[in-house]
Amino acid sequence: MKSITFILSIFAALLFVGCTNSTTATPKSSKARFQTVSAGQATLLQKGKNKESCVICGMHLQTFYKTSHAADTKTGTKKQYCSLHCVVHDNEINKTDLLNLKVVDTNSLKFISADKAFYVVGSSKPATMSRTSKYAFAKKSEAESFAKKFGGKVMNLYDTYTESMKDFKR
Numbered sequence: 001m002k003s004i005t006f007i008l009s010i011f012a013a014l015l016f017v018g019c020t021n022s023t024t025a026t027p028k029s030s031k032a033r034f035q036t037v038s039a040g041q042a043t044l045l046q047k048g049k050n051k052e053s054c055v056i057c058g059m060h061l062q063t064f065y066k067t068s069h070a071a072d073t074k075t076g077t078k079k080q081y082c083s084l085h086c087v088v089h090d091n092e093i094n095k096t097d098l099l100n101l102k103v104v105d106t107n108s109l110k111f112i113s114a115d116k117a118f119y120v121v122g123s124s125k126p127a128t129m130s131r132t133s134k135y136a137f138a139k140k141s142e143a144e145s146f147a148k149k150f151g152g153k154v155m156n157l158y159d160t161y162t163e164s165m166k167d168f169k170r
């Protein structure tokens with residue numbers, strides 16, 4: 001009888017080991033976001049201890065880099081945002097006068113002038129702070145091929161901004 005209890009206890013111990021193994025072995029699968037780039041690819045234009053965060057919502061700029069925007073204030077301070085949504089918030093709700101609006105080109109990851117950019121609005125790629133995704137491109141042909149692959153409409157800054165304002169209407 002003793003030997004059976006011994007075997008049972010070993011069996012129980014093995015089960016326990018098996019269980020702990022399976023829980024520790026399960027990786028936390030965190031798939032990288034489409035908007036995210038590596039630290040070396042992200043350009044931070046603002047200064048100060050919070051330079052890595054959106055000035056409006058505080059989200060990490062590198063994580064949402066491909067939808068990042070930047071602008072200057074009248075006093076020359078540079079501000080960086082996670083998305084056009086937060087630009088609209090600063091401009092329309094906080095009534096901050098913003099100059100020289102820039103946006104990240106989704107392909108080159110460089111900042112380009114937003115009023116010369118071609119935005120793809122409403123693609124299947126994830127949106128930042130909005131229900132409608134908006135990605136900008138320096139070249140019209142690149143915006144068109146993105147829209148062909150992932151859906152959405154190619155728009156200029158004015159129409160994209162107007163689209164973004166819909167987020168604030170209830």
Ligand SMILES: [Zn+2]
Pocket residue numbers: 054055056057058059081082083086129
């Ligand atoms: Zn933001």
